[in-house]
Amino acid sequence: xxxxxxxxxxxxxxxxVTAASAWSPARAQDxxxxxxxxxxxxxxxxxxxxxxxxxxxEDLPAVADILAKxxxxxxxxEALRSRSSRTIEAEFSIPSMSMSGxxxxxxxxxxxxxxxxxxxxxxxxxxxxxxxIAWAEDPAMGPMVIEGAQLEQMKRDADFYKxxxxxxxxxxxxxxxxxxxxxxxxYAVTMSDAGGSETVALFDxxxxxLVGMKxxxxxxxxxxxxxxxxxxxxxxDGVLLPQVTETAMASMKxxxxxxxxxxxxxxxxxxxxxxxxxxxxxxxGDEQIPPLAPxxxxxxxxxxxxxxx
Amino acid sequence: xxxxxxxxxxxxxxxxVGCQTPPTxxxxxxxxxxxxxxxxxxxxxxxELSPGSAIATAESRPAAPDLKGAETFDAAWTIVRDTYFDAxxxxxxxxxxxxxxxxxxxxxxxxxxxxxxVNAMVARLGASHFGVLPSQAASLVRGSGAxxxxxxxxxxxxxxxxxxxxxxxxxADSRPSPAGASEIPSAFSxxxxxxxxxxxxxxxxxxxxxxxxxxxxxxxxxxxxxTGWAIASVGDHSTAALQASLAEQSxxxxxxxxxxxVRRWLEGPAGSVEHIVFEDGDGRERVANAxxxxxxxxxxxxxxxxxxxxxxxxxxxTTEELRAAAPASGDDRLRIGLIRFNIWMVPVATPFxxxxxxxxxADAIIIDLRGNPGGIGAMAMGLAGHFCDRPVxxxxxxxxxxxxxxxxxxxxxxxKGVLAAPFARPVAILVDDxxxxxxxxxxxxxxxxxxxxxxxxxxxxxxxxxxxSTLPNGDALLHAVADxxxxxxxxxxxxxxxxxxxxxxxxxxxxxxxxxxxxxxLRWAAEEAALARNAAGTAPAAASSL
Numbered sequence: 001x002x003x004x005x006x007x008x009x010x011x012x013x014x015x016x017v018t019a020a021s022a023w024s025p026a027r028a029q030d031x032x033x034x035x036x037x038x039x040x041x042x043x044x045x046x047x048x049x050x051x052x053x054x055x056x057x058e059d060l061p062a063v064a065d066i067l068a069k070x071x072x073x074x075x076x077x078e079a080l081r082s083r084s085s086r087t088i089e090a091e092f093s094i095p096s097m098s099m100s101g102x103x104x105x106x107x108x109x110x111x112x113x114x115x116x117x118x119x120x121x122x123x124x125x126x127x128x129x130x131x132x133i134a135w136a137e138d139p140a141m142g143p144m145v146i147e148g149a150q151l152e153q154m155k156r157d158a159d160f161y162k163x164x165x166x167x168x169x170x171x172x173x174x175x176x177x178x179x180x181x182x183x184x185x186x187y188a189v190t191m192s193d194a195g196g197s198e199t200v201a202l203f204d205x206x207x208x209x210l211v212g213m214k215x216x217x218x219x220x221x222x223x224x225x226x227x228x229x230x231x232x233x234x235x236x237d238g239v240l241l242p243q244v245t246e247t248a249m250a251s252m253k254x255x256x257x258x259x260x261x262x263x264x265x266x267x268x269x270x271x272x273x274x275x276x277x278x279x280x281x282x283x284x285g286d287e288q289i290p291p292l293a294p295x296x297x298x299x300x301x302x303x304x305x306x307x308x309x
Numbered sequence: 310x311x312x313x314x315x316x317x318x319x320x321x322x323x324x325x326v327g328c329q330t331p332p333t334x335x336x337x338x339x340x341x342x343x344x345x346x347x348x349x350x351x352x353x354x355x356x357e358l359s360p361g362s363a364i365a366t367a368e369s370r371p372a373a374p375d376l377k378g379a380e381t382f383d384a385a386w387t388i389v390r391d392t393y394f395d396a397x398x399x400x401x402x403x404x405x406x407x408x409x410x411x412x413x414x415x416x417x418x419x420x421x422x423x424x425x426x427v428n429a430m431v432a433r434l435g436a437s438h439f440g441v442l443p444s445q446a447a448s449l450v451r452g453s454g455a456x457x458x459x460x461x462x463x464x465x466x467x468x469x470x471x472x473x474x475x476x477x478x479x480x481a482d483s484r485p486s487p488a489g490a491s492e493i494p495s496a497f498s499x500x501x502x503x504x505x506x507x508x509x510x511x512x513x514x515x516x517x518x519x520x521x522x523x524x525x526x527x528x529x530x531x532x533x534x535x536t537g538w539a540i541a542s543v544g545d546h547s548t549a550a551l552q553a554s555l556a557e558q559s560x561x562x563x564x565x566x567x568x569x570x571v572r573r574w575l576e577g578p579a580g581s582v583e584h585i586v587f588e589d590g591d592g593r594e595r596v597a598n599a600x601x602x603x604x605x606x607x608x609x610x611x612x613x614x615x616x617x618x619x620x621x622x623x624x625x626x627t628t629e630e631l632r633a634a635a636p637a638s639g640d641d642r643l644r645i646g647l648i649r650f651n652i653w654m655v656p657v658a659t660p661f662x663x664x665x666x667x668x669x670x671a672d673a674i675i676i677d678l679r680g681n682p683g684g685i686g687a688m689a690m691g692l693a694g695h696f697c698d699r700p701v702x703x704x705x706x707x708x709x710x711x712x713x714x715x716x717x718x719x720x721x722x723x724x725k726g727v728l729a730a731p732f733a734r735p736v737a738i739l740v741d742d743x744x745x746x747x748x749x750x751x752x753x754x755x756x757x758x759x760x761x762x763x764x765x766x767x768x769x770x771x772x773x774x775x776x777x778s779t780l781p782n783g784d785a786l787l788h789a790v791a792d793x794x795x796x797x798x799x800x801x802x803x804x805x806x807x808x809x810x811x812x813x814x815x816x817x818x819x820x821x822x823x824x825x826x827x828x829x830x831l832r833w834a835a836e837e838a839a840l841a842r843n844a845a846g847t848a849p850a851a852a853s854s855l
Contacts, residue, residue, distance in 0.1 A: 142662070221715065
């Protein structure tokens, strides 16, 4: 699971610390915070700590097999589909900048998402998707409605059953090789979305778990290459989620550490648009905006040539 | 601890960190080596003037058992090698730099010597936004009163010294004491540990350290302080000696270092009194016992930076200012909003938005960024969105692996959530040689896209997006990770933003109470408003529906 896209605002604020996409599992019935099981229980096909041997190129498994193993490793389709909403409380940090804060990620089926972070010095940074409109809001940048590639990215992130919907979000997928990531031999699956953007997902050969992703994250400032590491998968009431997600972007690293997960306690109201975003989206055309002040030709500027005394 | 020296570090750090924005970095096609003199941590003329040495003095205590000198140096060297946007390292042989300077760090006996070695290393790049931010900076800057050198207005000094000896003329040859404390408004009687400052701003102009602004809370026990007065000394500090120590430096660096150092002298515990000797416009000595007041604004901490106070002031130009600027206009309907803030930190975002809402019906808005050293880079996009109705770019920054645009976010709602259009009338920005980093991105970007007219003097030329990375000894390394170019391809680093109307500040203007750059901007705004009204059929500019 990657917690990425939601961090776009923060990305823009610092050194473009985004992530790649947000894949999160789900399941179970009760809404009490799940107690983290401090181990990685995914039943590996081979010995847990021994990197699986890399297969020859001609022996690369089909994407469908890799995904099936992944789904099974994180709890299975039945477990995932048994859940309909999830709240994750986590700690967010950018260690190199001595910055940290709390974050909450709320996600509800089919595709509702709100992520909020409180970062000292930056205030409350929020982003979300209500099934139609993707938005972001932070004190530095102000409110904005997200469009274009970012919107598509947000739609993927908001899909509560995204792990089961790879094919929907990535029409083209292919096992393109093997890579070692943090001592794990992995299958590399190259996935292309409808817009042609590629993501390389790395699945641990042994456990089947998704352990890394490489992608160009869409930010308001442009695409930013990212590498995301998913670590310490933990059993939260029958569904495995990575307890630690680390995203490297440019020369910065951001870390999200899950503190608790609760299931099926969210109402749709939790995903209502914030007032400023709602105001923005009520606009159907510039004619609805209060008239602009008479447009005075802007100052020439730009040449930087001194004209003064 | 030497609080004043730490405070100077804060000032420098702000300028250095200025552009805490996304990263960036080019490679083969990288620009020529930057030689921006102003904020680069070049060798300082005195120990007080370089970040490392400032703290060094502040921490001249027995060396810690494990300074991690070599480890810290190696980490800093590696970080810069791997993240500096120009992979050619501005043509500097980075390996050779390590070979030369690492032994200094290895042999360091104090923390400050380690910092000196790291600062010397990064200075070789000749770029802004490099330097060591001591781990204790924040706590030191806002530390306990025990650390302060300045004498607080302690009880044992009250009433024991001679009363003020000067009248309004301020002419005095004796050094007044802090007597009269009982007359100090209670608001100034802060705890000795409350940080304060004398509410003045200063600049080095034509070889003199001049008062360029007297804030509303600048209180002298003797006589009002005037703009244009030259500062001879602050306490035991002589401006002549300071200037002598800067004689070998570039003029730009000397201006920066002088202003930041004198401002540091003005800082101290709220309620404390500082003896300042001035020279007025007639060459007469003036003395003042100025009282430090608690710093205004909202405290903000960001990353490894020391805590700062963010202040925003907004008002409308007065009738007197408008008449002084454009006596021929005779238009009493003219409304021009003035917004000034000291740093790009989040606490100013909402007041800025509210000020824009207040001035939506104004004929023009003037933003005063003089002395503003920068801050969070993304705020340039958010605040510029108040003046742009399209997501235009203020410029691009390049890291080694990506190019990102400073794309503005058009602000189409008011602070209260009501739909509104971005302000579309004329915008002027005031800058000077202490305007740096994010301020330069904002001003230069709006100038380049033709959305604002710039008044004042060329800015600092220090606009590299930077990060802070923690070092093994606990310090943070500020390091530039991106280059920045304006939409017209112009690079700000080492060049600065050149105003459309260069308006030098003269002592004569200051003595006469004239803010020449502001008056020039007001004059232009009045002309633009007149043109707009004529074009619109003479009707006064209608206020927006807000």
